[in-house]
Amino acid sequence: MADANLAFGTLLLLIFPLALLALLALIVRPRPVKIPLKNRHVFITGGSSGIGLALAHAAAAAESARVSILARSLDKLEEARDSIRLATGIEAAIYAADVRDFDAVKKAVDSAGPIDVLIVNQGVFVAGELEKQELSEVRFMIDVNMLGSFNVVKAALPGMKSRSDRRPVSIALMSSQAGQVGVYGYTAYSASKFGLRGMAEALQHEVIADDIHVSLIFPPDTETPGLAEETKTRPPLTSIIAASSGAMKADEVARKCFDGIKLGSFFVPCNFEGAMLAIATAGLAPQRSPLMAFVEVVAIGLMRVVALFFQWNWYGSITKFASKNK
Numbered sequence: 001m002a003d004a005n006l007a008f009g010t011l012l013l014l015i016f017p018l019a020l021l022a023l024l025a026l027i028v029r030p031r032p033v034k035i036p037l038k039n040r041h042v043f044i045t046g047g048s049s050g051i052g053l054a055l056a057h058a059a060a061a062a063e064s065a066r067v068s069i070l071a072r073s074l075d076k077l078e079e080a081r082d083s084i085r086l087a088t089g090i091e092a093a094i095y096a097a098d099v100r101d102f103d104a105v106k107k108a109v110d111s112a113g114p115i116d117v118l119i120v121n122q123g124v125f126v127a128g129e130l131e132k133q134e135l136s137e138v139r140f141m142i143d144v145n146m147l148g149s150f151n152v153v154k155a156a157l158p159g160m161k162s163r164s165d166r167r168p169v170s171i172a173l174m175s176s177q178a179g180q181v182g183v184y185g186y187t188a189y190s191a192s193k194f195g196l197r198g199m200a201e202a203l204q205h206e207v208i209a210d211d212i213h214v215s216l217i218f219p220p221d222t223e224t225p226g227l228a229e230e231t232k233t234r235p236p237l238t239s240i241i242a243a244s245s246g247a248m249k250a251d252e253v254a255r256k257c258f259d260g261i262k263l264g265s266f267f268v269p270c271n272f273e274g275a276m277l278a279i280a281t282a283g284l285a286p287q288r289s290p291l292m293a294f295v296e297v298v299a300i301g302l303m304r305v306v307a308l309f310f311q312w313n314w315y316g317s318i319t320k321f322a323s324k325n326k
């Protein structure tokens with residue numbers, strides 16, 4: 001009897017997880033891939049400031065053959081180019097264009113030449129309750145963050161598909177943890193970032209046959225000029241909820257991005273809270289790592305409990321604020 005129990009226990013504890021892992025290894029899609037950075041062309045939108053600038057520095061340091069950055073202000077682009085040259089000796093190509101202007105983006109992308117790693121990073125954020133926010137601000141965030149990303153991908157895709165270098169290539173979209181969970185003060189911003197997820201999932205279906213791999217990056221609050229500007233007018237509740245996830249430095253985020261891009265990871269979380277969010281919001285996202293798939297399957301129930309605790313805490317803060325302001 002004791003033997004039977006032991007055997008049964010061993011079966012459950014050992015064989016079941018191993019069988020699950022083996023099954024997942026057979027079915028995870030897309031298949032595992034390695035995307036080399038060395039000697040390749042990395043094109044970064046919003047590459048003149050914050051996370052984008054850190055990405056440009058990291059790409060140059062990774063011995064990319066070429067680094068191109070695109071943003072609106074030529075002054076900031078030139079400053080960025082100088083700082084990249086100073087730090088790495090690499091001369092980045094700069095393109096002044098607004099992502100809302102498809103023709104301008106197309107012109108920049110065409111003169112930059114075929115792209116191996118496209119990082120669609122530009123973004124704007126103005127926090128505020130929808131009731132107080134102007135519709136022009138809502139439109140601004142949707143236009144730059146979402147439609148702007150469509151413009152960039154649409155402009156770059158033909159060249160990426162018809163590349164002569166047959167090695168795998170990457171399209172990475174900069175979302176945010178506010179693109180995984182709706183946050184007070186971020187109705188428009190969260191919508192613009194959640195939108196990128198739908199785009200990324202569908203796009204991956206469409207481009208996998210061309211060996212193009214989509215990544216979706218989810219940083220927490222990150223120390224950048226953009227965040228410094230945003231915090232001046234951010235509602236206290238937005239800051240309180242955002243502080244549930246530890247703040248990061250731009251170059252730490254950049255490092256996580258390239259780790260994820262090189263493995264073709266669909267979700268790229270950046271910190272521990274991000275890893276929990278990735279599991280809690282896995283849904284039907286593609287997953288190419290059998291081990292991560294295993295962790296998702298095993299931990300998803302527990303992560304739902306953790307998520308409910310976070311919401312319990314956030315609704316507590318919201319209620320406290322509401323009664324204070326009555």
Ligand SMILES: NC(=O)C1=CN([C@@H]2O[C@H](COP(=O)(O)OP(=O)(O)OC[C@H]3O[C@@H](n4cnc5c(N)ncnc54)[C@H](OP(=O)(O)O)[C@@H]3O)[C@@H](O)[C@H]2O)C=CC1
Pocket residue numbers: 045046047048049050051052070071072073074076097098099100121122123124125144148174175176177218219220221222223224225226227
């Ligand atoms: N910082 C944070 O806390 C977090 C940021 N993110 C996301 O990371 C990305 C970068 O953010 P961050 O580094 O903080 O931002 P910054 O404001 O520091 O930099 C934004 C970059 O985007 C460019 N940009 C803005 N609007 C446009 C436009 N219409 N066309 C072309 N380029 C544009 C800016 O240059 P210019 O103004 O000259 O055009 C600049 O290079 C954004 O998508 C943001 O949503 C995600 C999570 C957290």
Ligand SMILES: CCCCCCCCCCCCCCCC(=O)[C@@H](N)CO
Pocket residue numbers: 125176177178181183219220221222227230241242243244245273274276277280303304306307310
């Ligand atoms: C399983 C559950 C785990 C839960 C962890 C939850 C943490 C969520 C915090 C939300 C953070 C939002 C940051 C937005 C950053 C951003 O994009 C702005 N700074 C604009 O740039």
